[in-house]
Amino acid sequence: MKTISVITPCYNEELNVRDCYEAIRKIFDDDLKGYQREHIFCDNASDDRTVEILREIAASDPSVKVIVNARNFGPLRNTYNGVMASRGDAVLLFMPADLQDPPELLPQFVKLWEAGNEIVYGIRALREEGRLMRGLRNAYYRLLTRFSELKVPPGVGDFQLVDRRVVEAMRLVRDAYPFMRMMTFECGGRMVGVPYTWRERKKGFSKNRAGALIDQGINGLVSFTTAPVRFGLFAGFLISAVSISYAIVNFIIGLVLYQKLAEPGILTLIVAMFFFGGVQLFFMGMIGEYVLAIYGQVREKPVVFERERVNFGPPPPSGA
Secondary structure, three states: OOEEEEEEEEOOOOOOHHHHHHHHHHHHHHOOOOOEEEEEEEEOOOOOOHHHHHHHHHHHOOOEEEEEEOOOOOHHHHHHHHHHHOOOOEEEOOOOOOOOOOHHHHHHHHHHHHOOOOEEEEEEEEEOOOHHHHHHHHHHHHHHHHOOOOOOOOOEEEEEEEEHHHHHHHHHHOOOOOOHHHHHHHHOOOEEEEEEEEOOOOOOOOOOOHHHHHHHHHHHHHHHOOHHHHHHHHHHHHHHHHHHHHHHHHHHHHHHHOOOOOOOOHHHHHHHHHHHHHHHHHHHHHHHHHHHHHHHHHOOOOOOOEEEEEOOOOOOOOOO
């Protein structure tokens, strides 16, 4: 019997984890009876009752496994660690505890996987959220696709069912700050997309604050696109053009209207300050992002540090 793994990251989701568990269990009981279920909850050091509830669920259902992190490592690394701990023949990379991505699509994903697709990805065609956030997300996805060699449709997130081969290929990447929605496409393989509506959260509130979203976005751009480099190039060119235009305009105004130029050296100094200051600021910021990315990579530290695992048996034999 084949095993389907489902990964659910969580942080202070005491209102949602039981509903998520029940939804996945019901889908397997009703629509995926021929498959073994492995549901891994990855807790990011919650300070509410989330871990307590997960222990209760795992005690009554051996198909449920729990990883508790020593601290909050952020959603990307937390989820990736759960994927690497999975043993399924296929893995649903991300099933949010708040069920904003619809678990009802899992049977369709499995059917497409059985048809030979190694990556079955969801496409957020519609979003039940405010216009501002929807517009910002769409703009980011277009930017990500425009400057990347990977052809990823806009609206693709981590809600993907991938074959074991893809998971093992992702393991070889050894990324210190994994951006899975792009890593799967980088690994390649036969793939198909399924459009759906990303639903509004029903209980609690999102723990993904603006700072975390910006951090994730920058990571994706630095890791998988040329956007920062191109932006620095174009910004430097634009500032240079503005500085030169400023010098020309001042020269003409001074000569035509006042029949004299500025004091010798002042105009040159102003133009040089604008020119070099603007170029340096943009490129220093861009280089800093890459230095941080390289620094995180060469340290070779674990993706997360775990405090506890529940319902994980002995590790599989070497080479399994």
